[in-house]
């Protein structure tokens with residue numbers, strides 16, 4: 001008996017619900033709960049029609065601990081997969097502690113009134129989860145998630161010390177819209193408009209947004225302009241791999257995307273400060289989310305591939321080596337399988353695989369952990385089987401200077 005509750009019925013929640021249902025030999029009892037129950041019901045109907053698997057649905061406001069506690073007491077899950085928004089991480093963790101439920105998410109906590117994400121808030125739960133004998137698995141999407149597991153795999157199998165890490169994230173796809181984000185627009189725009197930051201020789205170095213960029217080559221895609229961003233897995237990776245001398249994160253953006261983003265910023269539509277409009281309090285970025293294309297609906301017309309991986313330099317037996325490990329995911333293939341585009345797919349599949357690791361007892365220990373703190377081998381073995389095969393090259397030209 002493996003009872004799992006998924007919270008959040010957006011693009012990622014759709015993939016998780018479908019992949020969990022496809023693996024109902026492991027996940028025997030499944031509930032999908034979100035703020036808007038009709039979205040859960042629609043996904044549950046598709047799952048029943050296409051896979052013949054029945055899943056339960058419920059409405060829950062995950063900002064409210066008592067609502068979560070009541071739902072967890074009724075359904076009695078062993079694990080919650082949190083694919084709602086980062087704002088709900090702490091309330092869901094609180095409810096887990098109150099009801100004895102284990103926890104997994106794909107994005108670290110971010111306060112709604114401050115565009116700032118860091119692990120300290122969730123790491124502060126370490127002692128409480130440990131004492132309760134519960135496991136919390138943090139950041140189990142693709143990045144963070146697979147990129148962190150890729151790094152752990154490299155450290156385990158190919159290096160004595162890893163020194164330089166560059167996480168490279170390319171969306172080489174085309175959704176044929178003038179402007180759209182690939183996951184929740186509010187979270188996406190908050191992330192990209194922040195200052196950049198990278199780690200070098202024990203210090204964090206801040207940059208202006210999109211200040212540092214360079215063309216990088218991605219397998220199967222070609223050369224794309226790639227921008228240095230701060231990304232949350234850097235924080236846990238430099239802590240868990242203290243031999244790192246430098247850690248950076250790069251993401252590709254097209255000119256069209258950046259031009260739209262500049263306009264959005266210049267006219268104040270990315271603001272998280274509420275404004276008064278006709279007697280109503282409106283948060284500009286939340287209004288913008290409401291008028292932008294829903295990332296969940298982009299799949300139909302999405303062509304091309306994503307390519308995300310880790311480029312690492314370090315030493316083994318006293319000699320320097322380079323290493324590149326990556327996955328390419330086709331938007332069309334993701335759509336055919338789950339009805340969603342590649343970015344939701346590359347997040348939802350690792351979350352499902354992380355939950356499988358938990359139920360198989362392979363990723364289960366009391367406390368709060370980032371994914372790189374677990375054994376990477378069984379996760380990566382399963383990841384390929386679940387639709388995200390990966391590739392590795394040792395001693396290749398990885399394009400980065402020392």
Ligand code: NDP
Nearest residue numbers: 008009010011012035036062084107141142143144183184
């Ligand atoms: P969506 O906006 O498509 O979906 C979010 C879902 O959460 C919606 O169903 C929404 O409900 C629900 N939700 C929001 N607030 C609440 C609440 N208070 N109570 C209950 N449900 C709530 O987002 P995505 O599916 O694109 O992203 C989901 C998560 O995945 C995000 O946290 C995102 O940061 C993360 N992510 C992680 C990645 C990784 O690689 N690690 C990559 C991409 C995303 P409603 O429909 O009612 O608004």
